[in-house]
Amino acid sequence: MIVITAPTGNIGHQVVDHVLAAGEPVRVIARDPARLPADVRERVEVVQGSHGDARVVAQAFDGADAVFWLLPSDPRAADVDESFVGFTRPAAEAMRGLGVERVVDVSALGRGTPQAGRAGHVTASLAMDDLIAGTGVAFRALTAAGFMDNVLRQLRTIKEQGLFFDVIPPDRELRVVATRDIAAVAARLLLDTTWTGQEEIPLLGPENLSYNDIAAVISDVLGTSVQYEQIPAQALTERLTARGMSGAMVQSMLDMLAAKESGLDDAIVRTPRHVIDTPTTFRQWCEEVLKPAVHATGRQP
Template sequence: MIVITTPTGNIGRQVLDRVLAGDQPVRVIVRDPATLPADVRDRVEVIQGSHGDRRVVTRAFDGAGAVFWLYPPDRGADDVVESYVGFTRPAAEAMRDQGVKRVVDVSSLGRGTAYAGRAGQATASLAMDDLIAGTGVAFRALALPGFMDNMLRQARALQEQGVFFGALAPDLKLPTVATRDIAAVAARLLLDTTWTSRQELPVLGPEDLSNNDMAAVISEVLGKPVRYEQVPAEALGKRLTGHSVSEAVARAILDMMTAVNNGLYDGAARTPQHAVDTPTTFRRWCEDVLRPAVQAA
């Protein structure tokens, strides 16, 4: 039995689709079963509720060989590290008590760097990993950089202004990965019953790009000039808190961006295998996903 959390989310639904192509029974945890496509509901066992609820995860993890774990961010959290760890703690206890064999979670790059302990959301993700690893289950933490798919939030700005915004330095080259590749890696691990160890797995995508590099690619794909504009941290923080984000969450986002600017992702070494496991280039993703989204914005 494979258990999928967040089965209607951007990553979770793609993991679910891929796992359903395998030959193992699947169980999902979802607050509202009606949000699942009808054809999916017919093929899975549904446990209704929050995966932060001990009673729910105890039922869901009964007889589970593998669990896909993804923390659903709380935009109103007063303490981001405690939000990640506190939400995950009941599940970690249930993983241990119910004898779950393997867990794959969605986390962040940065462990072992000088900024790991003061990187906001990334620090919270690493603390969550430590909690899960401490249960003794076989564990793969998918250590991730930024997602290509985050650019979709700026589809309207790209369409109307030919610009996208961010807090990162414009010429800083960083790994970036498509969520469809993350889902493919997660599904492969969930369907593989042979691994038993605990380790972090960097999921880097096939190339490092700066925001200026991305602007050049987007310009070519959209057929019009596009530029990147770096936003001062203070202005970005005000923008976040103006959109129902708590001060603690806004600070955690800014702290992570500052840490990335200063080398949070430097500890991950790219190998040829990354191009095999995560083959989607930014150009291909723009052609397949971003261009249609911008045209529809």
């Protein structure tokens, strides 16, 4: 039995699809089972509730061979460490107590770098990994670069204004990875019963891109001018606060972005193995994901 958390999320639903396609029995934890596609609900066992709830994970992990652990975003959390480590603690206890054999989670790059100790969400994510590893379970932490799919959060401004925004300098190259590649690696590990031990699997994407590079690719694929605009941290703070994000989580986000700008994600040298694991280029992602999303929301920008 393979247990998948966050099965309706951007990564989780893709993991579910991969594992079901392989014919393996799947159990999912879902707050709202109605959000699962009807064909998926018919093929999985559903445990309703939050995977931060001790009773829910105890039920879901009973008899599980492998678990896919994906932390849900909580932008209103009062404390970033509690939102990562505190949320995960009941699951870690259930993993240990119920004899779960293998766990795969989605985490972040940066362990061992000077920036890792003050990198907001990333620092908390690495502490979450340590908690899971401390159970003694066979463990693979998928330490991912920034998601290409985050561009979709600014679909409206791209569509209506030909702009997207962040605080990172426009010429600072970053690693970016498609969530579909993350899901494919996760599913492969969940389906493989042979691995043991504990290890981080860096997911870097096939190329480094600056925001100017990203804007140029988007413009070319959409056939219209799209530009990147760097905004000050205060402007981002105001935007995130207006959306309901707590002060603690806003600061955590700013700390993470500052750490990325100063080299948090750069320590690992990309190898051919990394490209094989995460082959989707940003241009390919734009053609196959972003462009259809723009069309689906009406006229192109």
